[in-house]
Amino acid sequence: MEDRQFTTMFMAVLVGLVGLTIVILVIANIIYKGDAMESDLRVQKAVAERIKPMGGVYVGSVPADVAAPASTAAAPVQQVAAADLSGEQVYQQVCAACHTAGVLNAPKPGDTAAWEPRLAKGIDTIYANSINGIGAMPAKGGRADMSDDAIKAAVDYMLK
C-alpha cells in the first residue's frame, strides 16, 4: 500500500513537471518570436556595418553619362576633355590608382622584371589587354568613356 501511494504521488509530480516544462516552452517561444524580427534587422545592420570593407579600389571617376544621365549638357564637355588628355594625364587620372602602388599586382612603371615577360607578348597585345582588360584589370582601367588612343597613350607613358 505504501508503494502504491508513493508511485501515484511520484507520477503526479512527474506529470506536473512535464506540464510545467511545456508551459515554459510555449511562453519562451512567444517571447522570442516577438523579439526575433526586430532584433534580426538590427543585428543584420550591425553585422553589415562591422564586416564592410575598410576601403575600396579607386578606378577613376564614374563616367559622366552614368553619374548624371539627365544632364546631357555636361557630358559632351567631359568627353572632349577626356579626348584631349595626354598619356601622362590619363595615367595620373585613371591608371595611377593601381599601377603606381602595384595594387592587385598591377605592374608598376619602371619595374623591368614585371614588364619584361609582358613586353615579350608584343606591344599590340599589351595595347589590346589594356583596352579590353586583363586579369584583375578592368577594360580601359574602368574608364569605358576613354578612347582607345587615350589608353594607348597612357600605356606609352607607363612604358617610357
Ligand code: HEC
Ligand atoms: C583597378 C586597377 C587598375 C587600373 C585602374 C588600371 N590597371 Fe592596368 N593592370 C592592373 C592589373 C591588376 C594588371 C595585371 C593583370 C594581369 O596580368 O593579370 C594590369 C596590367 C596592365 C598592363 C599589362 C597588360 C599585359 O598585356 O600584360 C598594362 C599595359 C596596363 N595594365 C595598363 C593600364 C593603363 C594604361 C591603365 C589606365 C588607363 C590601367 N592599366 C589602369 C590593374 C589596373
